[in-house]
Amino acid sequence: MQTLVCKQFGPLDDLVMEDQPSPPLGDGDVRISVTACGINFVDALLCEGKYQIKPPLPFRPGSEVVGRITEIGTGVTAVAVGDRVFAPVGFGGFSDEVVTSSMRVLRLPDAMSDGQGATFTQSYLTGWFALVTRAKVEAGKTMLVLGAGGGVGLAAVDLGRALGLRVIAAASSADKRELASSKGAFATIDSSTEDVKERAKELAGGSIDYLYDPVGGDLGVACLRALGEDGQYLVVGFVGGIQSLPANQVLLRNRRVTGVDWGAWVGRHPKENQQMLMSVLEWIADGRLNPVEPAAYPLSQAVQALKDMQNRKVAGKVILVP
Ligand SMILES: NC(=O)c1ccc[n+]([C@@H]2O[C@H](COP(=O)([O-])OP(=O)(O)OC[C@H]3O[C@@H](n4cnc5c(N)ncnc54)[C@H](OP(=O)(O)O)[C@@H]3O)[C@@H](O)[C@H]2O)c1
Structure with a gap:
């Protein structure tokens, strides 16, 4: 072979x-x-x-x-x-x-x-674990997804829309932003030219409720400040570098930072992961999700x-x- x-x-x-x-x-x-x-x-x-x-x-x-x-x-x-x-x-x-x-x-x-x-497995199960198991997201709230044209980000856009969130997608190229729109983002931000934090606040009407971050680095640190009262920062990945988050910005507005380590969690929770997989497959089969x-x-x-x-x-x- x-x-x-x-x-x-x-x-x-x-x-x-x-x-x-x-x-x-x-x-x-x-x-x-x-x-x-x-x-x-x-x-x-x-x-x-x-x-x-x-x-x-x-x-x-x-x-x-x-x-x-x-x-x-x-x-x-x-x-x-x-x-x-x-x-x-x-x-x-x-x-x-x-x-x-x-x-x-x-x-x-x-x-x-x-x-x-x-x-679909890694990107959608990470997204389901992050949004459903960890963040327990509430429909109607606003989520900003960074790296939204990448595998993990795009799955979060699709899942977020399916869970009733208002999704804002940030990505660096037109084809990535178009993909994110096609998966249900109501607005997109050009992360190569726009101030993502400021634009996300404008689009959300003041502040965002969830930040889905597979990118990290300076962009992640900046976007922490777009979260409103009780807003949740989902730490998913570090393609742009491992960031240090200022604790004062977590304290302000009672924000929360939530770790998402699906990869290691699976090893300890194979049965729960299998249930998650079956839920994702059901949602794909009935059209609620569209990888x-x-x-x-x-x-x-x-x-x-x-x-x-x-x-x-x-x-x-x-x-x-x-
Ligand atoms: N927490 C978990 O359990 C878990 C599970 C699976 C994956 N992950 C992590 O999630 C992250 C994303 O994985 P993925 O499969 O979605 O990757 P991907 O398909 O390559 O997408 C990553 C996106 O990040 C953006 N980006 C920004 N800065 C970048 C840089 N310096 N280098 C590369 N990309 C950059 C790119 O979008 P723009 O060009 O639009 O900026 C790219 O489309 C990885 O760090 C991975 O390890 C975490």
Whole structure:
């Protein structure tokens, strides 16, 4: 099988595409012929050794796949050969074939394309965890989403609208802002030219209630000040750098800062995560949620796709197609 391997932490150019023997199938496993592997910002961080978790080397990146089951191991009854499934495999997804436990795979609803199926898990479960479990958002309130044209941000726009929030989307390019509007943002801000904090306050009619922040850095610090009384800052990610938040600005207006660490929470709460996944799938199947159709790169262009995502060239999500 073709698979991307990280042999040492460092630049993405050090990643190598290898031809490896097909992995053996254990009891309870399924073999999947991959049709789409989703890319997340975290994949690049992991390969560069910049993520909080450092897998033992060598490792094979890629956490979400969709494909057809080609073989099942002893004792597998829930799925069958030929089923179109998605699998949050954790590692090894940037491959044309994966072997994983049948417990991890689910049939993909007809409503979803292969690309959507390979790209929604991390972004939508992070968003659901942040907005429903952590923030307990109330319909009718206003949320500003930073990095709203990226994977995590765009999912938050879609979820926010579905939960009845008034969503303002900040993004640096016209195509990202258009995508955010198409997912239900009532207004957008050009984060490359406008003062995001001031513009968000104007658009919200005074102040915002929630700040969904996968970007961090100076932009995150500035936008904290757009939150009104009891406003909540959701700390989701740091693509723009890890920010220090001024405590006086948290005290003022009784603001709250809420950490969102879905990635680590999943490991401790697999049952709750499965319930969340089923809720997200139900909302996608009945049309309440509408994950973006991703851009596609050939699997052989995996490094280029990772670089384009890191360099902010991607609007929405990206998949690798074997
Ligand atoms: N807390 C959790 O449990 C959790 C779960 C999943 C992911 N995350 C984190 O969420 C963050 C976003 O992930 P993602 O998959 O949405 O990434 P993404 O698709 O690449 O989107 C990130 C967006 O951030 C903006 N950005 C601003 N400054 C940037 C910079 N210096 N470099 C790159 N992008 C920059 C870009 O939008 P503009 O060009 O419009 O500025 C880009 O579209 C990552 O830090 C990831 O680790 C957290």
